[in-house]
Every structure is written in C-alpha cells, then in structure tokens.
Amino acid sequence: xxxxxxxxxxxxxxxxxxxxxxxxxxxxxxxxxxxxxxxxxxxxxxxxxxxxxxxxxxxxxxxxxxxxxxxxxxxxxxxxxxxxxxxxxxxxxxxxxxxxxxxxxxxxxxxxxxxxxxxxxxxxxxxxxxxxxxxxxxxxxxxxxxxxxxxxxxxxxxxxxxxxxxxxxxxxxxxxxxxxxxxxxxxxxxxxxxxxxxxxxxxxxxxxxxxxxxxxxxxxxxxxxxxxxxxxxxxxxxxxxxxxxxxxxxxxxxxxxxxxxxxxxxxxxxxxxxxxxxxxxxxxxxxxxxxxxxxxxxxxxxxxxxxxxxxxxxxxxxxxxxxxxxxxxxxxxxxxxxxxxxxxxxxxxxxxxxxxxxxxxxxxxxxxxxxxxxxxxxxxxxxxxxxxxxxxxxxxxxxxxxxxxxxxxxx
Amino acid sequence: xxxxxxxxxxxxxxxxxxxxxxxxxxxxxxxxxxxxxxxxxxxxxxxxxxxxxxxxxxxxxxxxxxxxxxxxxxxxxxxxxxxxxxxxxxxxxxxxxxxxxxxxxxxxxxxxxxxxxxxxxxxxxxxxxxxxxxxxxxxxxxxxxxxxxxxxxxxxxxxxxxxxxxxxxxxxxxxxxxxxxxxxxxxxxxxxxxxxxxxxxxxxxxxxxxxxxxxxxxxxxxxxxxxxxxxxxxxxxxxxxxxxxxxxxxxxxxxxxxxxxxxxx
Numbered sequence: 001x002x003x004x005x006x007x008x009x010x011x012x013x014x015x016x017x018x019x020x021x022x023x024x025x026x027x028x029x030x031x032x033x034x035x036x037x038x039x040x041x042x043x044x045x046x047x048x049x050x051x052x053x054x055x056x057x058x059x060x061x062x063x064x065x066x067x068x069x070x071x072x073x074x075x076x077x078x079x080x081x082x083x084x085x086x087x088x089x090x091x092x093x094x095x096x097x098x099x100x101x102x103x104x105x106x107x108x109x110x111x112x113x114x115x116x117x118x119x120x121x122x123x124x125x126x127x128x129x130x131x132x133x134x135x136x137x138x139x140x141x142x143x144x145x146x147x148x149x150x151x152x153x154x155x156x157x158x159x160x161x162x163x164x165x166x167x168x169x170x171x172x173x174x175x176x177x178x179x180x181x182x183x184x185x186x187x188x189x190x191x192x193x194x195x196x197x198x199x200x201x202x203x204x205x206x207x208x209x210x211x212x213x214x215x216x217x218x219x220x221x222x223x224x225x226x227x228x229x230x231x232x233x234x235x236x237x238x239x240x241x242x243x244x245x246x247x248x249x250x251x252x253x254x255x256x257x258x259x260x261x262x263x264x265x266x267x268x269x270x271x272x273x274x275x276x277x278x279x280x281x282x283x284x285x286x287x288x289x290x291x292x293x294x295x296x297x298x299x300x301x302x303x304x305x306x307x308x309x310x311x312x313x314x315x316x317x318x319x320x321x322x323x324x325x326x327x328x329x330x331x332x333x334x335x336x337x338x339x340x341x342x343x344x345x346x347x348x349x350x351x352x353x354x355x356x357x358x359x360x361x362x363x364x365x366x367x368x369x370x371x372x373x374x375x376x377x378x379x380x381x382x383x384x385x386x387x388x389x390x391x392x393x394x395x396x397x398x399x400x401x402x403x404x405x406x407x408x409x410x411x
Numbered sequence: 412x413x414x415x416x417x418x419x420x421x422x423x424x425x426x427x428x429x430x431x432x433x434x435x436x437x438x439x440x441x442x443x444x445x446x447x448x449x450x451x452x453x454x455x456x457x458x459x460x461x462x463x464x465x466x467x468x469x470x471x472x473x474x475x476x477x478x479x480x481x482x483x484x485x486x487x488x489x490x491x492x493x494x495x496x497x498x499x500x501x502x503x504x505x506x507x508x509x510x511x512x513x514x515x516x517x518x519x520x521x522x523x524x525x526x527x528x529x530x531x532x533x534x535x536x537x538x539x540x541x542x543x544x545x546x547x548x549x550x551x552x553x554x555x556x557x558x559x560x561x562x563x564x565x566x567x568x569x570x571x572x573x574x575x576x577x578x579x580x581x582x583x584x585x586x587x588x589x590x591x592x593x594x595x596x597x598x599x600x601x602x603x604x605x606x607x608x609x610x611x612x613x614x615x616x617x618x619x620x621x622x623x624x625x626x627x628x629x630x631x632x633x634x635x636x637x638x639x640x641x642x643x644x645x646x647x648x649x650x651x652x653x654x655x656x657x658x659x660x661x662x663x664x665x666x667x668x669x670x671x672x673x674x675x676x
Contacts, residue, residue, distance in 0.1 A: 139549065144600035146478060146593050174482065286549040292593030296475035299589060303582050 001347065001387040002397060004061030004095050005054040005373065006253055006356040008073030009047045009081075011035060012363050014279045018071075024284035026070040026135040034071060046366045048081065052088050053370055054359070057377035060401075061093035061126065063356055065198075066100045067133070068140040072280045079113040086121035093398050094121050095356070097198055097217070098128025102148045103141040106176050107155035108183055111162040115187040123188035123400050128217075129156060130198045131205070134293040135283060145292035149204060151175050163192040194396040196251060196354070201230045202298050203237065209249075210241040215354055215396035217251030221281065223329035224254060224346035231350045248353035248394040254346065256357040257333040258375040265333045268368060269361070270322040273331050276362030277317045331361075336379035343384055353388050354396065413456045418465075420497035422490070427480060429494055430473035432466045435459025439503040440674065441495070442466040443511030446547060446599070448591035450571075454659035457667035462674065465498055469511075471594035472587070478594045484605055487514070487598055488521050495525065504674050505616075506530040509629065509656065510595050513603060516611055516637070523615040523643075530670055531637060532621045533629050533656050536611075538604035542630040548596050559656035561625035567661050611640045618646045619673045621666060623654030647673070 014034065015021070022029055051062040062085060064078040075081050082096050094117055099110045118125040131152050137143045143151065154173045161169065161181070168182040187193050196215040199205035209216040216234060220227055231250065238249060257273070259265035294302060317325070325331045332342040347355060359376060360369045394402065418431040432451055440462040442455060449468055458464050470490060471478025481487050491514070495503065505526045507515025512534020519526040535544060545558055552572075560568040575581045598605065618641060622634045631650060638646045649669055654661040 138600070142601040144597050146597045150479075286551055290548055290593075290596075291589045291591075292596060296590060299593075300586055303586050303589075 001353055001355060001384055001389070002060040002093075002248075002394060003355045003357060003381055003384065004063050004093065005051060005059045006063040006065075006095075006097070006358045007047050007051055007360055008065070008067075008280075008358070009043060009075045010073050010276075010280050010360075010362060011040075011071035012043060012365070013039070014071060014275070014363075018279045019282040022282075024287055025072050025280060025282045026067075026133075027139045027284070027287045028069070029071050044081075046369075047360070048084050048088070050360055050366070050369050050373065051081075051085055054373050054377070055085075055089035055092040057373055058381065059092055059373070059377055061095040061356075062089065063095040063097045063128075065097040065128070066130070066136070068136045070135070072283075079117060082113075082117045083120065086117050086124070089121075089124075091401070092124070093126050093401055094124050095126040095196070096128050097196065097219075097356075098130055100130050100132035100136060101155040101159070102143050102151035103132055103137050104155070106178060107158050108162050108178065108181060110155070111159040111183045112185075114159075114193065115163065115183065115185045118187035118189055118193055119185050123193075124398050125187065125189065125193040126196055126396075126398065127193040128196050128198060129159075129214075134290045135287045138290040138293060139287050145290040147175075148293065149295060153208070160192060160195075163187055189398060194398065196396065198251075202294065203233075203301070204295055204298060206234055206237045210238060210243060213243070215249055215251055217253065217354070217356065218350075219253045219356075221253075221255065221277070221330065223331065224252070224350055225329045227252060228349055231352070235351060245351065246353070246392045246395070247351045247388045248392060248396050250350065250352045251354040251356055252346075252350050252352040253356040253358060254343075255331040255333075255361055256339065256343070256359060256372075256376060256380075257331060257361060258336055258339050258372055258380060259333075260335060260375075262334040262338055265335065266322040268371075269331075269333055269364070272362045272364040272368075273322065273325050273333075274320070274362075277320070277325075277330070278315075280362055281315070336375060339376075339380050340383045343380065344387070347384065347387060353392065353394060355384075413459045415451055415459075418498070420494065422493045422497055427470065427477050427490065427493075428474040429470065429477070430468045431494075431498065432468075433464060435462055435464050437462040438674070439463045439465060439498075439500045441500065441503050441505045443505065443507040443515050444469070445509030445511055446592050446595040448472065448588055452660055453663045454667055454670075457663070458670065461671065462504075465500065465503070467494060469591070469595055472591050475590065478597060481597075484517065484598050488517050491518050492522065492525060502527045504528040504530070506532065506670065507534060508532040508659065510535055510599060510603070512536065513599070513605075513607060516607055516614065519616050519618075520607070520610040520613040523613055526614075526616045528674060529614060529616040529618040530621065530673065531618065532658060532666070533623060533626050534620075534633075534637065535599065535603040535629055536605075536607040537633055537636045538602055539632065539636065542632045544603060544630070544633075545628045546601075547628060548592055548600070555628075558627040561623060561653050561655040561661055565661070567657075571657065571660055608640065611637070612642050614641050615644050617673075618644055619670065620646060620648040621658055621669060622648070622650050623656060623658040623661065624650050624652050625654060626656040628656045 064081045162183045171178045198217045257269040415434045505515045512531040513536035
C-alpha cells in the first residue's frame with residue numbers, strides 16, 4: 001500500500017464562535033475580520049514544513065490541493081506549494097490533488113505547471129485532476145455549473161494531448177481554442193504522470209475513471225464506515241466495466257490522529273477534531289452544490305435517495321466528543337496499535353491501495369502535527385505498508401518510486 | 412375554467428424536444444417563465460379568456476438532454492424563432508417574466524419583426540453596482556420568499572409556497588425546481604448581464620414594463636435601465652404597489668387588466 005500525507009492548509013485559529021457568527025466558511029467569510037496576512041504566512045510555512053517532514057519520515061507521498069475563498073483550506077494554487085515541495089523533498093511522490101481543470105484557463109497552464117513539477121522533482125509527480133467543488137468553481141470562479149463537467153472533459157483531453165503528442169497541434173474545443181499547442185516543458189514520466197481523479201461519490205466520475213483507467217480517490221470527511229457503501233458501488237462499477245479489482249485503482253482520504261495511548265489521543269486531538277468539523281466544515285447549504293453542479297441523472301439519484309444518508313451529512317456532529325468521532329470512524333485515532341487495527345480494517349473493507357491520511361486536522365498546532373506525523377510514520381506505517389503488494393502492482397504510482405523500500409524508519 | 416393542453420412540437424427533426432402549455436383562443440401570446448420553472452396561475456387563466464396563450468418550458472426542463480444542445484445565448488434566441496415557427500406563430504406578442512423577460516427582450520432585439528408586442532415583467536438583463544440583483548441560485552428558501560413577495564406572510568405568498576405533501580411528489584417537485592434553475596442559469600451565470608445593453612435599442616415592438624415596487628430580488632430601479640435604452644419604440648412603465656418580484660400573483664387583477672388592455676390596444 002502507498003500512504004500519502006494530505007494537507008488542507010486550513011485557518012488554524014478561527015474564533016470560538018465562528019460558526020455562530022459567520023454565514024459560511026466558504027465563499028463569503030470576511031478576510032479582514034478573520035485573518036492576518038503575516039500570521040497566514042506562518043500557516044503556509046508550517047504547512048510546507050509539515051509536508052517536508054512527512055517526506056523525511058518516510059511517507060510515500062505528500063498531497064496538496066486547490067480551493068478558493070475559504071478558511072477551510074486555502075491553497076488557491078497548489079502548484080505554488082508543489083514547487084517548494086518538489087525542491088525540498090527527495091523521496092515522496094508529489095500528489096497534486098490538484099489544479100482544478102474547469103477553472104484554469106487555458107487548461108494547458110496545468111499541463112505546463114505539472115510538467116514543471118515533474119521535471120523539478122525528477123519524475124515524482126502524480127497528476128490529480130479535480131472537477132472542483134461548487135463553492136470554488138461556480139460561486140468563487142464564475143463557471144456555470146451546468147457546463148462544469150463538459151469543461152472538465154475537454155480540459156482533460158487537451159492536457160493529456162499536450163503531454164503526449166509530439167507535433168504542434170491545433171485544439172478546437174468548445175471552451176478552449178488554441179491554434180498552436182506545444183507545451184514546454186513536457187513531463188519526465190511517459191506517456192504522462194499517473195492521473196488520479198478525486199471525487200465525492202458521483203457515478204459520472206466513476207464512469208470517467210473506468211473509461212480512462214485512472215485511479216479514483218474518494219474524498220470524504222465522513223470516514224470509512226460511511227464510505228463503505230459508496231466504495232462497494234464503485235467496485236461494482238469497475239467490475240461492470242470489465243476492469244480488474246486492483247486496489248490501487250482506488251484512493252481514500254481518512255483523518256488519522258496518533259498518540260502514545262488511546263487516552264492521550266483523546267487529550268491531544270479532541271478539540272482539533274471538533275474544530276475541524278464545526279468550523280472548517282461550516283459551509284452554508286446554498287454554497288454546497290449549485291443547481292446544475294450535479295447532472296440530471298445524479299440529481300435524480302440524490303434526491304430520490306434522500307432519507308437516511310442525509311442525516312450523516314447535516315452537521316449532527318455538533319455535540320460529538322472524541323469517542324463519537326472515532327466510533328463512527330470519521331477519525332481513526334488512538335495509540336499506535338489501535339490505529340493500526342482500525343486502519344487495516346478500513347483499508348481492507350474499502351479495498352484501497354492509495355491511502356491518503358489527513359495528519360493535520362483543523363486547529364492542530366505545528367508541534368502536535370509533527371508528533372502525529374512521526375508516530376504515524378514510525379509506529380503505524382511499517383505495519384500497513386505491505387498490504388496488497390503480494391498480489392497487486394500499483395500502476396498509478398511514479399515509476400522511479402515504485403522500487404523504493406518501505407519506510408526506512410521502523411519503530 | 413380554463414383547459415390547459417400540452418403540446419410537443421418537434422424542432423430540427425426532433426433534435427430538440429420542447430414542451431409547451433397552451434390554452435385559450437384568440438390572438439397568440441407567448442409567455443416566457445422565470446428561472447424557477449413554469450407555474451400556470453390565475454394570470455395565465457385571465458389571458459386565456461381572450462388570447463391563445465403559449466407557455467413553453469425552457470430548454471432542458473422537459474427533455475434534460477436539450478440543454479446540452481444549446482451552447483450560447485445566441486443559440487437560445489434562434490431556438491425560439493424555430494419554436495415560434497413550429498407552433499405556427501408569426502410575430503406573436505411576447506410576455507417575459509424575470510429570466511424570461513431577459514430572453515423576450517433578446518428575441519425582440521435580435522429580430523424586431525418577430526415580436527408584435529413586448530411585455531417585460533420584473534425582467535433581469537442588466538447590472539448596476541448600486542442595485543445588485545440578488546443571487547437566486549444561492550438563497551435559502553426563507554431569504555428567497557422575503558425577496559420576491561411584498562407580503563411574505565400573505566395568502567398569495569403562502570399559496571405560492573405550498574409544496575406537495577406526498578413524499579414522492581415532493582421529490583419530483585424538488586428535482587424540477589433545481590433543474591429549472593440549473594438550465595436557465597446556463598445563460599445568466601454568474602451575473603445576468605450578457606450584453607442585452609448592446610442590443611436592446613433594436614426593439615421596435617410597442618412595449619409595456621410592469622414592475623412590483625417591493626421587488627428585492629431585481630430592484631425596481633432597473634425599470635428605467637430598460638425603458639431608457641429602448642429608444643426605437645414606445646414604452647409604457649407601470650410600477651405596482653403591493654407586489655414584489657411576482658406581480659402576476661400578488662397583483663393578479665391589476666396585472667391582468669394592464670396586460671390585457673395593452674395587448675388589445
């Protein structure tokens with residue numbers, strides 16, 4: 001199994017009454033009331049230091065992503081972060097999860113920036129290709145929701161063509177027309193870096209990754225129990241498409257917080273987990289999915305299935321303590337042995353080969369984050385690293401990193 | 412009691428599949444509905460007592476695939492000429508409400524001869540920084556009600572907001588409403604100012620602008636934005652008290668009277 005550390009780069013010090021005082025954490029939170037640029041500079045540097053430390057400690061990959069106008073995680077350009085990481089790390093895959101296709105114009109900009117990262121890092125890039133959230137693409141960046149998926153497909157085709165075609169070519173798209181496509185540089189990895197597609201459980205995205213044979217990453221904060229049904233349906237779709245059940249086709253993001261013991265984990269992490277769910281996730285309902293963000297089929301499916309599933313997503317965690325978050329597996333947390341057990345169970349159940357772990361959660365301070373990274377790398381990673389590898393090969397990982405031995409540091 | 416019929420004209424050999432509600436007999440009147448979908452209410456009943464009323468659903472609302480076949484506002488305007496033709500309408504009167512108002516103005520500006528008379532009810536289509544049009548794609552139900560009705564507690568507002576009690580019907584209602592905004596916002600996202608200001612001078616059809624004075628969604632200041640630019644025709648503007656964004660519901664009698672008189676004249 002490959003395990004990468006994901007970082008959102010959230011605001012770490014929102015006021016205690018943030019969720020009561022402000023309309024939404026995304027789209028319209030007022031910057032000047034809530035943030036100070038010098039302090040935010042500190043957040044960015046902590047974030048970079050934490051990801052670089054994860055590389056040093058032997059994590060397989062480090063992930064950053066793109067979001068706009070929010071306190072939940074604000075790396076408007078993940079490739080700005082990625083370039084620092086490419087230069088400052090030696091072993092980890094650079095999992096860019098990633099630059100948002102429908103909002104980047106012209107999309108060859110992504111082909112160029114990703115290729116730069118691949119060149120600087122010596123071929124360690126994983127090219128995430130996100131559709132973008134509604135809050136980002138529609139409300140912050142003005143893309144009409146009903147054309148977002150079509151723009152995505154077109155941008156994807158252009159980027160892959162730009163990487164793989166040797167000749168200068170014309171691209172006559174509906175959303176992008178370029179008379180001369182000839183990106184400099186092109187990536188080291190051939191025919192192109194591995195492509196991962198993050199998603200929120202939409203069947204349209206599953207069809208796309210099956211058609212293209214990409215890795216699908218289910219990004220959800222409701223944990224691995226909630227994800228079980230969704231990943232079952234994903235694997236059914238994979239089978240229907242006549243593809244093998246290679247676990248490396250799937251990625252999953254899980255919040256993980258390790259401490260010396262279960263009791264210490266509760267002491268260390270409870271308030272940061274609560275901060276994450278109550279503040280970082282406080283997106284106003286009207287900004288969660290603009291009409292048209294889901295295509296007609298997905299809209300019908302979602303509305304028709306509304307009932308049990310919905311309660312899971314409407315902030316019922318407001319009064320939850322550490323125990324509730326762990327019982328429901330929104331967070332995997334505890335002492336190392338307990339985390340290993342929970343993680344193995346989750347990974348097997350979801351059949352996930354490319355695991356992403358969120359090791360910085362909400363308001364976690366820098367030192368505690370380093371502790372979580374260190375304990376995870378030393379005490380957990382060695383016990384889960386060899387999962388799947390006896391049977392399956394990871395075709396969605398940079399070639400030059402495949403042969404690498406598991407984490408060098410074993411506790 | 413008015414009998415409303417459904418018509419399914421074919422456009423471009425069935426490439427596009429519109430649905431049109433129609434009622435009444437008399438000179439033809441096309442009604443283009445707002446972004447939230449078509450509700451056949453008393454105002455259209457009133458019109459149908461002396462006109463042939465045609466109320467098409469916007470593309471995509473009947474056949475979800477249709478919206479993918481119309482890329483731009485230009486395509487959308489031409490689609491409406493095809494639609495009029497398929498219904499056998501030659502230069503009908505056109506009434507447009509809200510989003511439908513912008514569309515009606517575009518149709519009447521692009522080919523002035525295609526519209527004999529134009530009625531704009533609380534239309535969108537312009538943007539003035541001092542009077543922002545509210546974002547109807549991202550409003551809570553409460554905020555929307557407060558914005559579109561002069562009297563959000565009144566009987567008309569309450570009746571308008573009635574949703575089906577049956578769970579399955581409610582789900583269908585939710586889907587239809589969401590999809591209506593999804594399809595129509597293709598041509599207004601993220602700001603409903605798509606160049607009408609460069610074209611509206613061409614309108615030659617005699618025009619009536621009706622605006623509810625208490626419209627908080629599309630402020631009544633926009634009435635002048637329209638009338639000032641319609642320099643090649645006569646424009647009558649009626650600002651109505653006791654109405655917000657839905658004057659045909661909150662002031663049905665008055666609106667039916669004004670529009671009927673204007674269409675007859």
